Amino acid sequence: MNGTQIYFLAVNKTNYVLRRFCIYKFGVLFLFLILMSAEKVSVIKVEQHLLHSSNLGRIVIVDCYLPEGYALLYDVNLLLINDGQDLVKMLFEDILSNLLSEDQIEPIFCVGIHCAADRKNEYGTAKILDYKGRGAKAFLYTKFIIQELIPFLRTTYNIESIKEKAFAGFSLGGLCAIDIVWNYPHEFTKVGVFSGSFWWRDKDQDDTDFDENENRIMHRQIREGHYASWLKFFFEVGTKDETADRNNNGIIDAIDDTLGLIEELVKKGYDESSDIAYLELKDGRHDVPTWASAFSDFLKWGWGK
Numbered sequence: 458m459n460g461t462q463i464y465f466l467a468v469n470k471t472n473y474v475l476r477r478f479c480i481y482k483f484g485v486l487f488l489f490l491i492l493m494s495a496e497k498v499s500v501i502k503v504e505q506h507l508l509h510s511s512n513l514g515r516i517v518i519v520d521c522y523l524p525e526g527y528a529l530l531y532d533v534n535l536l537l538i539n540d541g542q543d544l545v546k547m548l549f550e551d552i553l554s555n556l557l558s559e560d561q562i563e564p565i566f567c568v569g570i571h572c573a574a575d576r577k578n579e580y581g582t583a584k585i586l587d588y589k590g591r592g593a594k595a596f597l598y599t600k601f602i603i604q605e606l607i608p609f610l611r612t613t614y615n616i617e618s619i620k621e622k623a624f625a626g627f628s629l630g631g632l633c634a635i636d637i638v639w640n641y642p643h644e645f646t647k648v649g650v651f652s653g654s655f656w657w658r659d660k661d662q663d664d665t666d667f668d669e670n671e672n673r674i675m676h677r678q679i680r681e682g683h684y685a686s687w688l689k690f691f692f693e694v695g696t697k698d699e700t701a702d703r704n705n706n707g708i709i710d711a712i713d714d715t716l717g718l719i720e721e722l723v724k725k726g727y728d729e730s731s732d733i734a735y736l737e738l739k740d741g742r743h744d745v746p747t748w749a750s751a752f753s754d755f756l757k758w759g760w761g762k
Contacts, residue, residue: 499550499551499554500524500525500526500554500557500558501522501523501524501525501550501553501554501557502522502523502525503520503521503522503523503550504520504521504523505518505519505520505521506518506519506521506609506613507519508605508606508609510601510605511605512597512598512600512601512604512605513573513579513594513597513598513601515573517570517571517573517601517606518541518542518570518571519541519568519569519570519571519606520541520544520545520568520569520571521566521567521568521569521610521614522544522549522550522553522566522567522568522569523566524553524557524564524565524566527564527566529566529614529615529616530615530616530617530618531617531618532618532619532620533566533616533618533619533620534563534564534565534566534619534620534621534623534760535565535566535568535607535610535619535621535622535623536565536566536567536568536622536623536624536625536759537568537570537602537606537622537623537624537625537634538567538568538569538570538624538625538626539570539572539580539624539625539626539627539630539631539633539634540569540570540571540572540626540627540628540630541568541569541570541571541572542569542571542572543627543745543748544569545569546745547745547746547748547749547752548749549567549569549749549752552749552752552753552756553565553567553756556753556756556757560762561757561761561762562756562757562760562761562762563760563761563762565756565760566610566614568606568610570602570606572630575594576629576630577591577592577629578591578592578593578594578595579594579595579597579598579633580592580595580598580626580629580630580632580633581595581629581632581633581636581657582595582632582633582636582657582674582675582678583595583596583598583599583636583637583640584596584640584678585659585674585678586659587657587658587659587674588658588659588660588661588672592657595633595636598633599636599637599640599641602637603637603641603644607622607644621645621646621647622644622645622646623645623646623647623648623649623759624637624638624645624647624648624649625648625649625650625651625691625755626649626650626651626653627651627652627745627748628651628652628653628654628743629654629657631649631650631651631652631653631654632650632653632654632655632657632675634648634649634650635648635650635653635675635690636675636678638688639675639678639679639682639688640678640682642683642685642687642688643685645688646687646688646689647688647689647690647691647759648688648689648690648691649691649692649693649755649759650690650691650692650693650715651693651694651747651748651751651752651755652693652694652695652698652711652743652747652748653692653694653714653715653718655673655675655676655711655714655715655717655718656673656703656710656711656714657673657674657675658672658673658674659672659674660672662703669703669704669717673714673717675718676714676717676718676721679718679721679722679725680721680724680725682725684725684726684727686726688727688732689732689733689734689759690719690722690727690732690733690734691733691734691736691755691758691759692715692718692719692733692734692735692736693736693737693738693741693748693751693754693755694711694712694715694735694736694737694738694741695711695737695738695739695740695741695742695743695747696709696712696737696738696739696740696741697740697741697742697743698711698712698741698742698743699711699743711743712737715735716735719733719735734758736751736754736755738750738751
């Protein structure tokens with residue numbers, strides 16, 4: 458073999474090695490991208506149901522978030538969430554999927570209940586209307602939850618036993634959630650309230666005889682209600698939830714009313730450190746992005762490993 462042939466052979470071998478190296482690098486990169494992509498694959502299956510409610514006289518849209526491989530049979534953790542339409546906006550499926558994939562929480566069967574057009578009447582406090590007569594259908598919504606939705610979930614998913622039931626909601630939906638939990642303590646163990654409408658009152662604040670201690674409905678219900686040792690409470694509120702300061706004490710009403718409710722719970726016998734969680738978000742607003750940022754904290758508080 459002459460020198461020229463040896464030269465070209467050397468070049469060809471070098472090209473061959475370079476090609477193999479490039480293919481190898483590409484293969485490793487491709488595998489890495491596949492693995493990265495696989496990490497982002499949701500472990501949640503979402504099923505939507507259209508449930509006809511005889512109590513409400515309408516179709517209720519219900520989104521069920523099912524963890525992959527979660528046998529819905531015994532000892533199920535069930536979380537009901539008002540304003541289920543907002544879960545779609547906040548990419549709740551991703552929030553739940555990430556926490557489960559990272560093994561940060563126990564499996565939870567979450568159910569998002571879409572609100573009605575008549576939201577201000579279906580949500581609220583079931584036993585007492587607000588000063589404008591709002592919340593007139595809240596007792597019917599409560600009956601829907603207890604008499605129709607929970608039995609529907611048991612039957613549809615063949616659930617034999619539920620380990621615990623929790624309820625959560627945003628704004629007026631949060632008020633509704635704690636109202637139901639407080640009045641049906643033997644059905645529930647936890648409640649999560651995000652920017653709760655605890656200003657809900659039976660007298661206009663401009664009335665001369667208005668007394669926030671007496672006229673805030675949920676506060677009075679807790680004060681006059683009964684202590685249930687197993688109940689746990691999670692509250693979130695943002696420093697920019699609103700600007701109103703009803704009593705001119707320098708604290709916005711959203712924070713003032715939430716802290717006032719916590720005071721009533723403590724007076725009732727609940728421990729502020731073990732039974733109650735309070736999350737105040739700096740610059741947090743009365744909106745879906747703020748609630749989305751806090752929902753992981755709620756899930757880890759309630760079902761963290």
